[in-house]
Amino acid sequence: MVLAASAHDKTPHDALAADFMAQTACSRGAMTAPALSCRPMADSTPKPVREIRINPIVPSESVLVATARGMRPKKAEAPAPRDTRGHVETCPFCAGNEHMTPPVIAAYPDEKNWEIRIVENLYPVLGDDRSNPNLSFGLQQTIDGYGRHEVMIDHNRHGIAIHEMSEPHLAMLFTAYRDRMEQLYQSNSRLRYVLVFKNFGPAAGASITHTHSQMVATPVIPDNVQTEVSNSRAYYRQHHHCIFCSLIDEALTFEATLYDRESGEIRRKISVGQYVIERLGKFIAIKPFASRYEWEVHILPLAHQSDFLRIAKEDMTDLARLMRRTMARLDAVLGGAQYNYFLHSLPHDKNSEDCDASYHWHLEITPRTSIPSGFELGSGLFVNTVAPETAAEKLRAVKLE
Ligand SMILES: [Zn+2]
Numbered sequence: 001m002v003l004a005a006s007a008h009d010k011t012p013h014d015a016l017a018a019d020f021m022a023q024t025a026c027s028r029g030a031m032t033a034p035a036l037s038c039r040p041m042a043d044s045t046p047k048p049v050r051e052i053r054i055n056p057i058v059p060s061e062s063v064l065v066a067t068a069r070g071m072r073p074k075k076a077e078a079p080a081p082r083d084t085r086g087h088v089e090t091c092p093f094c095a096g097n098e099h100m101t102p103p104v105i106a107a108y109p110d111e112k113n114w115e116i117r118i119v120e121n122l123y124p125v126l127g128d129d130r131s132n133p134n135l136s137f138g139l140q141q142t143i144d145g146y147g148r149h150e151v152m153i154d155h156n157r158h159g160i161a162i163h164e165m166s167e168p169h170l171a172m173l174f175t176a177y178r179d180r181m182e183q184l185y186q187s188n189s190r191l192r193y194v195l196v197f198k199n200f201g202p203a204a205g206a207s208i209t210h211t212h213s214q215m216v217a218t219p220v221i222p223d224n225v226q227t228e229v230s231n232s233r234a235y236y237r238q239h240h241h242c243i244f245c246s247l248i249d250e251a252l253t254f255e256a257t258l259y260d261r262e263s264g265e266i267r268r269k270i271s272v273g274q275y276v277i278e279r280l281g282k283f284i285a286i287k288p289f290a291s292r293y294e295w296e297v298h299i300l301p302l303a304h305q306s307d308f309l310r311i312a313k314e315d316m317t318d319l320a321r322l323m324r325r326t327m328a329r330l331d332a333v334l335g336g337a338q339y340n341y342f343l344h345s346l347p348h349d350k351n352s353e354d355c356d357a358s359y360h361w362h363l364e365i366t367p368r369t370s371i372p373s374g375f376e377l378g379s380g381l382f383v384n385t386v387a388p389e390t391a392a393e394k395l396r397a398v399k400l401e
């Protein structure tokens with residue numbers, strides 16, 4: 001899906017539009033090539049990995065894991081110039097400057113003492129109005145740019161990072177996501193998907209340093225989500241099991257050694273929990289085997305649940321705790337990483353109604369430590385220069401208080 005939005009001239013807000021495009025217009029090649037090669041692996045020391053790993057849910061998002069020699073131009077993994085100020089006089093999202101934002105939609109715990117505040121996006125990528133008549137022509141099909149685009153000011157402190165927020169605050173943030181998603185779905189039956197996402201740092205597309213998330217409600221289901229929904233439904237029809245649940249089961253139980261058939265040397269050892277970052281209460285933080293990004297981590301409910309809207313109130317605390325701890329691990333390893341995170345949950349449309357058993361909501365956290373190369377854009381194949389096993393080990397090793 002390509003979203004065309006005519007933005008206003010350079011304003012602090014116009015990059016917000018680009019944020020959403022970056023989220024939805026992930027390059028998608030149709031590459032499902034088999035493993036390139038696999039070096040014999042010594043028992044203990046990790047040898048360079050060079051193989052194409054097929055994403056089991058979205059094969060077109062497969063990744064070339066190449067740790068021996070960076071495929072990308074060596075880019076310094078520079079942390080975002082972190083703005084740690086508590087309050088900024090000129091920031092429209094800071095307390096005291098409420099008049100600088102569009103009218104408030106919701107505030108938590110209340111409008112006067114707000115800690116979280118939801119406002120309309122000043123320059124939305126989608127609007128309530130039908131500004132354009134039908135302009136479809138031949139193969140140039142368009143869909144009315146109808147929808148809602150809202151900004152959630154995550155905290156009243158300007159430069160606070162997610163891992164610095166208290167767990168009750170994060171639980172309130174996730175509750176705010178859920179409440180607002182529900183309200184948006186109820187507000188108009190034409191809205192089929194509400195994408196909640198956060199961009200942190202310029203490389204991740206954030207235009208305002210004050211911590212904030214965004215919500216875009218659209219009359220179409222983003223391609224990434226639709227592919228996940230369709231592919232997991234196909235898997236369910238064949239195996240009578242949710243593929244996300246299967247992946248969790250595999251991460252928690254699977255142990256194997258793969259040998260080279262001819263030489264008999266060990267090619268790969270898979271151990272129990274190798275891809276698990278942490279299991280906490282009813283949730284798990286996992287490093288996908290075919291991670292597109294070096295430090296990508298996914299958080300999922302351990303028990304099957306398709307729709308984020310159905311998360312129980314008492315489970316928000318565990319989710320908040322795991323989120324804070326995961327972000328603290330990433331911060332410890334990467335030192336203020338620029339990142340995106342986004343929530344994938346069951347779409348609210350007729351075609352997804354039978355996907356309750358096959359789809360499983362999750363939060364994808366994708367730190368941006370390098371810029372996509374021409375190879376990646378041209379092939380649609382992501383390149384990951386850190387073996388997911390190594391990344392998981394480093395994240396697990398972080399000592400948290
Ligand atoms: Zn601010």
Ligand SMILES: [Zn+2]
Pocket residue numbers: 242243244245246303304305358359360
């Ligand atoms: Zn499941």
Ligand SMILES: [Zn+2]
Pocket residue numbers: 228344362364
């Ligand atoms: Zn997803």
